[in-house]
Amino acid sequence: MKKTILVFSLLILALLLLFQFSKYTLISGDLRIEYVMAIIAIVFLSIGIFINKKTQKQQPVSNTKIDLQKIEVLGISKREYEVLREVALGLSNQEIAEKLFVSESTIKTHVSNLLVKLNAKRRTQAIQISKELNII
Template sequence: MKKTIFVFSSLIIALLVLFKLSEYSYLSGNLNIELLISAIAILFFIIGVYINKKGLAEKESGPIEVDWKKLENLGISKREYEVLQQVVKGLSNKEIGERLHLSESTIKTHVSNLLVKLDVKRRTQAIQKAKELKIMVE
């Protein structure tokens, strides 16, 4: 966090210095306005490329692997896990039942079992907890 604050503070200071230099150059008549705008555009382009590369480097940390041992320790069955995958997609019980070829009441049972096993009260909490426990990837 400190590094990010330092980088952005440095960028702001560099921009302020650039603006003051360009103001001085423009007032003294040594620089055309087009060159001033071009210099500022190039600077912002370089800053954008730097920030983009940094963001991509953070995202390329690798895929999150499912922790199958935790899944087993929680006692979540294969079918419950399939239901959890559908819950993460935001599907309703009826939609999950249609996809997995199960009745809606069976899906309700699996969802309630998942809530108990994950020690949560709502589906959204179950999704969050599953991601925290690394038993579900995004």
């Protein structure tokens, strides 16, 4: 997070310096406006390509397999497991309910059951425990 803030701060600083330099060169008459516009366009194109490459970076695929026996040992039903996967994706109870075509109270019940079975106090803790147990 700190690295991202630093990178964007440096980009903003570089752009401000570029604009000040272009303003100076236009006032002094050393450079024509077409060249300044071309330089600014190239800089913005480069920044766009850089940001696109950073955001399109593929997430590393883990080679760990899901431990189905652990799911059975914990007593997690198929529907609770579906809810757990959706919770791991960061969906809210309402979003999960709409996706699985059930009521929100049903999802709340499943999440409560999952928290008990995984011995977790919060959804984030349940996800962390699930990842450690290789069930998601």
